[in-house]
Amino acid sequence: MIEGRQTELWFTERQTDDVALSLRIAQTLLHEQTAWQELLVVETARYGRMLALDGAVQTTEKDEFIYHEMIGLVPVRSHPQPRRVAIVGGGDGGVVREVLKDPAVQQVTLVEIDPRVTEVARRYFPQIASGLDDPRVELRFEDGIAYIARLQQEVDVLIVDSTDPVGPATGLFGREFYQSAARALRPGGLLVAQTESPYLEPDIMSQALQAMAAVFPKTYLYLASVPTYPSGLWSFGVGSLGTDPRQPGARPLNGHTRYYNEDIHRAAFVLPTFVKELVNGTCQQQSTGE
């Protein structure tokens, strides 16, 4: 045995064929095949406990606040009356926790296809799952595409917190789904969906935006920095039936935030020039003014 040598365990996500992010892990807590996907829970040395699905980082204790605040709060804070919210995917409960911070939200329906994600979140990520037992929350374990297709003008904000467009999430990035999303929304309603990295998946991002723009009167894009997601920069597409998602409202917020604030809400819609060009013609542009 070589003096000082120690076991090193690393989780590696091949973010593309040519780029990989590796996180050193202290302990593997759970590794199983669910009915839908491969599920891994590990304790990482740098980002705390982490959930990965099919080899892709979904959430870590240390940086989950960014994605969950930004996908959850931007639409509910900008909608004048976000009484009913539906979330497709997001079985860990992180988005539920965030939207419940807005006092205008009266009902949240979480539609997760894989019940194991929620069971695992309750056990291993109690801070993330903390909103799931709130009386305003309804949990449905079924296909989000089928559920949304049954709704007619019933929700104010629809949030798609999906995995990458492979496997069960593929249908969530297409025009047909956006059409049923638009039908599911009440007048003025907002659809928000994670739309991948503008650096590493520019085609997925711009195609999703194009598909939204073919269905919704107005389409927007905003960005947030997520260190454990590919390239560290993540995009969110918004299809709107009327509400301008770029302006946060004035309702007081219950609970604190660590990434989101009103200025970040507005600034997130300001796009670098190359991102503007990727979504040219499909998105409303944002300016910070003088």
Added chain:
Amino acid sequence: MIEGRQTELWFTERQTDDVALSLRIAQTLLHEQTAWQELLVVETARYGRMLALDGAVQTTEKDEFIYHEMIGLVPVRSHPQPRRVAIVGGGDGGVVREVLKDPAVQQVTLVEIDPRVTEVARRYFPQIASGLDDPRVELRFEDGIAYIARLQQEVDVLIVDSTDPVGPATGLFGREFYQSAARALRPGGLLVAQTESPYLEPDIMSQALQAMAAVFPKTYLYLASVPTYPSGLWSFGVGSLGTDPRQPGARPLNGHTRYYNEDIHRAAFVLPTFVKELVNGTCQQQSTGE
């Protein structure tokens, strides 16, 4: 031989003890020890040609525009008369190329400690080094700390494009250097320095800002997304003798940009709540207004 097996070559940067980014490489072009550091040039599969120093990614063809535009253009665009610019480090020439886009810039002094960086950039990264032969540019291969210490109110904008604070760059992050930087600047002048990742090196970032705030009347922080830098989010500290760096001026720009635009200039100063908290008390806060 197993059918279909192929050689895979990967460059891996251990960004911290517990986080690593790996880029698949097609070819190693140069690998040497200079008088100052270990220098590597490889052709990556995803980000084009890449320069690494002491194992850390410095620049890649595909994403170099972001860092160079943001560290170079934010200070010169906001200064009312950035006639003389000094750059410490940045021997590849990327920052020189960007500041020359502002027609108000009359003289640029690049002070690089390692002449091999510049030689290698001219040969392997001609697009990045393209401004180095401009008649407005003076190249000095010497210690930037000693050079700046000799200046008395001579430059309008001083840009510190350094490596991480290990090895020769350590002194560039301390109060003593910021004091001589403040003396080197003309009235109203701006110091801009790269101050690492707010996620992975929050202490380096906030200590650099504290040291600046002890010297400069006003201190600011702004952010940009750089996919090949640790965490994908990078910070830039600004010490100002008077100019407000948050507002771009109206001079026309020679040449196009791919990340920078006037709205991004302003939005880059809008900080996520956790970053605000890290620099609380040392930085001016930015708001996007209504």
